[in-house]
Amino acid sequence: METFAQTQRTTLKRLPKRGVFDRELVYDILDEGFICHVGFVAEAQPFVIPTGYARVADHLYIHGSQASRMLRTLEQGIDVCVTVTLLDGLVLARSAFHHSMNYRSVVVFGQATVVSGREEKLAALRALSEHMIPGRWDEVRQPTEHELKATSVLTMPLTEASAKVRTGPPIDDEEDYELAVWAGVVPLRLVAGEPIADPRLPHGTAVSDSASKYQRGQRGIDSV
Secondary structure: OOEOOOOOOOOOOOOHHHEEOEHHHHHHHHHHOOEEEEEEEEOOEEEEEEEEOEEEOOEEEEEEEOOOHHHHHHOOOOEEEEEEEEEEEEEEOOOHHHOEEEEEEEEEEEEOEEOOOHHHHHHHHHHHHHHHOOOOHHHOOOOOHHHHHOEEEEEEEOOEEEEEEEOOOOOOOHHHHHOOOOOEEEEOOOOOOOOOOOOOOOOOOOOOHHHHOOOOOOOOEOOO
């Protein structure tokens, strides 16, 4: 089973037993999430910015406006920390102190580089679209040259990463297990509802397959 090399930055200091370095599990978490938080320092000021992303094989891709401060800063090759978290449940213990959450999270360290080639940029944008909703890219108008020039795409290698996972019931103090207090887990999950049409759709426009057949769960693309 292939694993990420454990580094000083990815070694968990608290509850190290929850740390996971299995590459497949890390990729599964990344493929299920939609939003990552990008942490970086610019002019001595720390920032943590939420943004969309996609995984393609062993790389993460993020994109945005050419005017984005985050992207303009990241393309300078500074150190970056990217995190993704999935919330799976609320863990209700017998004591207030031991309440927790079941979750799966990933932390990635590295440096980002600009995707400059036209075809690679198009492929990365397609991957970002397909990560959000599979099949949508082929249903819509493709980016114009002006739109491509106005968009920055950065890639970050997945070489230094780890996951942290909590599952299962609450862990109470031994003497509290006799308390007549309900304890357990309230599962949480993200589900898709019925598509809601844009009010400006031409009359009679059918719901696209990507929207009508959408289901949660999406794996990354193997190559760009």
